[in-house]
Structures are given as C-alpha cells and as structure tokens.
Amino acid sequence: MKDEDGKIKILTTNKSNIFANENKVKNFIVDREIVCIPWGGNPIVQYYNGKFITSDNRIATSIDKNILSNKFLYYYFENNIEKVKEFYRGSGIKHPDMSKILDMEIWLPPLELQNKIVAILDKFQDAIENSKGLLPQEIELRKMQYEYYRDKLLSFDIDITPERERERERQNSIEIPNSYWILLEQAIEYIKNKIYKKIIYLKLRDKTITNSINTGLNPRNNFNLNDESNEKLVAWYITTKDYSENQEIIFDINKTAKITEAARKLINKRSKLEKNDILFSGIGTVGKVALVDFEPYNFDISESTYAIKVNQNNIMPKFLMHYLRSSIVQNQIFKDLKGSTLKGIRKVQLENLLIPIIPLEIQNKIVNILDKFQKAIEHSKGLLPQEIKLREQQYEYYCDKLLNFKK
8 A cells, every 4th residue: 555656645553654646545535634543552643634544543623723723733632642641441452532532621722822833833843853964862852842842832831931941951062053042932922921912900899800808807896805704715716917828827726816606707797708718918917818718617807807709700719819919919019008007908909909801711720830839838848948938939930920911
C-alpha cells in the first residue's frame, strides 16, 4: 500500500509520514480536517487536513468550526495526553474508553484567541521540524520550549517574561536565534489576556457581584463576652485578630472570645453569615480577608468585620477573596482610610470598590494558580524566615500579575 509517490496520507497508529497511491485506495479515501487517537496501542494525538485513509484510529472533527477550531482541539488534546492515557485500558494492547474521553472538559476561548494560539504553536512546531543541522541539545531544547509554552497558552498561565526566559537559556549556555525569541514574545503578547481588554468593572455593591454586605454586632448592651453566668458558652466571637495570614479563620482557646448561642443568634440577625461569605476587616487592621469555607454554626462576627455575600452566579468567592487581598485593592483602601486614631473603612467606601467581571472559567484558572502559591506558604514549616518571606512575596507578585487586567 505504501507508495513513495503517493498523495494519500496513511494515518497509522503512530506518528509517521507515509502515503498511498490514490488509484489503489480510492474506495477508502476521506477528505476532511480531523483529529485522531489510536484504537489500540500507545496513546498519541494526530492532526491532518486533506485526503487520507485509516484503519485503526478514532476520528474526531469539530461540529462547528466557528466555535471550535480542529487545530486548537488537536493542541488541547496533545497538551492533555497524560489525561487521555488514563482512559486506555487492557492487560496487553490497551484500548481507549471513548465514553470517558468524550466526557473530558475542554477550555473553549473565543475563536479569535483559539486561532492566535494555534498560529503561535504552529510556529513552534515549524521551529522544531526545521532543526536540521542543530546540535542534539538544541533540538531537545526547542522541544522542551514548545511543550512549556503550549502548556502556558492552553492553561491560561501568564508567568512568562522574555528576560526570565533569556536568562534561563544563558544559564544553559545554548544560543537561540533571534527569530525564535520573536516567537516567544509573540506568545507572551497573546497570553497576557489581551482578548479581555474590554473587561467591565462594577462596584462591589452591584447585585451582579454581591447579594449583601453586612457587619456583625459589638457587645455593648447586647451580650457579654466570655460570660457563662446565665448560659453555657458554645460559640466563638470572631474579630480581626482571628483571621490568619492565609485567609483562614482561627479559633484560639487562649485568644478568641466566646459567646452563648443566644448571642450568636442575635448577631446573625444582622450579619446573615453563611458559608462562602468573605470576611473583610473594616476597623483597626483594615483589609484583612478570610473565606468562610464551612458552615458557621458555631461562630459569628464583630461589628468591625464585614460579611460579603457573593453572587456565585457571576463571581467565585475565592476569586473575590484573592482580588480583595491584592495590592490593587489594598492600595486603594489605604488611600481612603478615615479616622485620626483608630483607622477604618466605611461601608460606602467598601461598596464602591471596582471589581472586574470575567468569565467564571477564567476566574477558576486564576484561583487554581493562586491557591498553589498559597499552599506553598502554608507548607513552609521548617524553612528559614527569608525563604518564607520569599514565598509570601511570590504569592503577592503573582496575585497582582494575574488580577491586574488594566495593565
């Protein structure tokens, strides 16, 4: 079947570049743009656009190319080949469980962005294919860079600077042509979220973002702290000092005040505190943030703390938490602080903070990246103080980089 002068691509179950004579296979020819994986053997992803024959591949093509580009689909599956491998089963020759592969979720950006990503990755592929005459380590480096930037482009990861990449290559003592750096800088330009340059900003009080913003209650004549003369103390009374640096609520038996169930219920009539609310300190140490990530059945908040109830149809609570903690918001808050001795931010000032409205899918990707940095801080036990400080600075740097859409 193989023919040196053939024009019909033979799609084998491994990557190859062989063709057949059209007259010999004319009853089996398909002329389409497709993506395929092998029915048996080692999982790989192939793309082809034109006339081909195949016998043992599973073929996919976009139903609507105005929504999903086939080439983007190819690169997406190639970038997620390890996930595809998980769905191949069998003791001898492995076969794919197609139901699970078809259930894979695909990031689907606007077609304009898909095409830009494809154009960049195609150039990377060309740089690899046109590597004749290069040293083996140079070829391997091009492959590594292609994989690195493919992952960046397809996972909305914008941790890229030309200077950092050049320095990394200088350390490896391998010369890269200027034309290759131009490709990298094109990748950077598109990765930096330019498709969302028309992001709208709404005030925090807008119902698109929040359902309500309330405060807790101070004792005054309402109740007493740590007083169990009439009723047992069963709940915690949370103030600013009870938020950790990791946006968590801390119940410290030696420091956190306790209240009765009657007091908690009284406070809750005002705070309306629920799971997924964001706590924001308004007086004293202003701007501390914590997420209520469990049912608040055994605590409530002071009058110095705002409970921000997020409209989860449009905003992820964790995304808003990270945004409120970023220097973008913190710098604005400190400009607006009121009070000569005990500084504070008024409710109207908090309500007027501008919040970006971006797709939930992108919010989720940003949250996943920032959560990883947060975990690195949490797992810093045993590190030197300067190492812990460096992790905290890294979180702050990438938080601002990911969340500043106006740059």
